[in-house]
Amino acid sequence: MSFEHCVRCTVCVENCPVFKVEPLFPGPKQAGPDAQRFRLDGEKSVDQWVRLCSQCKRCEVSCPNDVEVSEIILNAQLKYSREHLSPFSSHLFANTYYISGLGSLAAPVFNRVSSWGISKGVMSLLGIATSLPFPSFRFLTLQRGWKRRGRGARKVVFFHGCFLNFNRPDIGRGIRDLLASLGVQVIIPKQSCCGLPALGNGDLDMARKYAQQNAATLARYIDKGHDVVYACTSCGLTLVRDYPGVLDITLGEKISENTYNVHEYLLSLIENGYTELAPAQVNMTIAYHIPCHLRALGIGYPAARILERIPGLTCHLMEDNCCGLSGSYGFKKKNQGISRKLGQLASSAIREREVEAIVSDCGACRMQLSHYTGLPAFDPSELIVESMKKP
């Protein structure tokens, strides 16, 4: 619904992580529906603070009046970016796909260099935060492995996204092989970045370019009877919501209708009796940190429902905190303080639970929370794969 449906109840304000720790950000109500009344097409935006919003979408999930709060803000961010010169770091992060590609090709060198003091100095000059370790890249990306696995009546095309491809291909391979072992035919086609980093950094054109390429590829498989599955919840939200929405991709609706979260998909296989999951004991107490974008998908928490079937596993579900990293948001120097405060808040909530490890569907959440808690962090799929491996 448009801004006119806002009744100014302030529920969204209670839910905004950035507003909680950054007094310069006026909060979703003011940045969204309130300010929207004054944003005019022909007039240059003056609301610089609008860029402080991390697009976590918590405001929108909480709004009882269905106002598309974060969408209004996203459009204002895009407008602002169009009208102003973006800082260098935004261009860099908009194009994480190519950077990651290069990083992965040069993985052994890049991973070393990015941890050197002098590189940190350069990064800082470019507006990149250096307090977090930069994610390291893998040479053997998912794209360089098996592209086709498994046989069976169910067919999926796996949208792995950048993080699993370049940084954690092992998780991607685990998911691929798990699905295959359950009688699902898995295809991993050549694919681009989902487009979210470009969108988040104000580059609508680049985001659309990526989205169009992906949509064309995925639609071809959908026509052949494949379902699309994703593991990264931010890629998922972009495919499902932004392709037909703000990116306005021709095949967007089709992608959106046929795309599933990998755990949602697994669960349906189990509940429909297509397959059985007989996990072995995993004795562990974990905090399952729900990524903001999984909340925003509105599909419930399917991984939690699978994890609860693993004997011996105690799972504390944590959904009230944003990890603060929000993709490339926290890697920008100007957002560093916000990101750190939010990371610490989320981490102290986790530490109160006395857990051995963190589980989260989002690579960025895992990186941030692992850094601030000192605990290991896993993708839910890693635990599921692990529990299936045991004799």
Place this chain on the structure above:
Amino acid sequence: MTPLTYDVVVIGGGMAGFTSALYLTGQGYKVAIISKGDPVCCLSTGCIDVLSSDKNPLDGIPGLSRDHPYHLVGKKGITDALNFFKRIMQDTPIPYSGTPRKNRTILTPIGTAKTTCLVPMTMAGSETESDTYIHVISFKGLKDFFPSYITSGRRNIRFSLYDAGTSSTIGIATLFEDKSFRREFISWIQNLELPHGKVAFPAVLGIRNPLKILTEISDQIGREIFEIPTLPPSIPGLRLFRTLKSSFIKSGGDNYWGKVIASVESQGDQIEAVTLKSPGRPSRVPGKAFILSTGSFVSGGLYATRNTVKETVFDLPVFVPGTRKDWFKEDFFQAGHAIETAGIKVDSSFRPVNTRFGNLFVSGSILSHAEIMKNHCGHGLAIATGFRAAKICEEFLS
């Protein structure tokens, strides 16, 4: 893809919906809550109003209008429900104080006394007649709380302001989660050399563990302290909502948040599933029984057009008091506008009247004739009817 069929699907995640859901998960049922957004509870004081007319709220029930939903629950039912609520909260970071048989008052942010029944422990020490002096400590620039409203015209209350460096309730409440902030704040109070008496704060003493924080401050400054609710956004309301939601998740319930119902599937007199509006493919949530607790106009359970009122999920028949000209009194601030009686009329089994659905139960502020603002029965009514609807639903399932 069809997911598992839930025993019960609760539509609307407010006080009523969570009460039903928590009772049912406690009895071992598989429950899902679907909610369009966060409930009115987030804007409330967190105090449970039951009925404000008498010293014992239950004594006021016979005086209510003939159709008031409290009559369907009865005194014992209401007491059981409120005790259930207290028990649920007992093991959480925000336990409650009070008994269903006794009303009390709390100090409000405008300096008046509000009649209510159960209160969060952080407000248990609120002003009583025997207090000779109270010192209010607020925060520089804090929006939504103006201590001079409280102190004006009263000699036994004064206030001091602390500069927390931020001015929103949620910002300050977040700072209170930080130990070093608390340390500085406490030593600042210790230097104030306050006169003897209680110390009151706007309700911003942390989000997750307010009672722990309150106790820490109280121990260190050696005074009894209490919180005063603020205007919305309300931290005690947020705490209550988040606590209920996480208790529900902990008890094995699933939630689908931020989604509106797009369509309803039914077969004969049974609802089989609802589907959620989402971009692309609607997700389907099937259930054996359904509880509707989508609230009144504020939350969107009811929607008024120029001349009618609609129920937004099942298009149930709605009781409407006359035509639009009968809905409002002349004076807007007068209590008891007729439109407050609008809502869904149910029979003694909490099924909506004049509908074909046999597995649908209705609870909370969407019920007709509740007149919540006039009777001051908000959360109490939601808890009592939510509890009763859940019990009837349980009988139906067995």
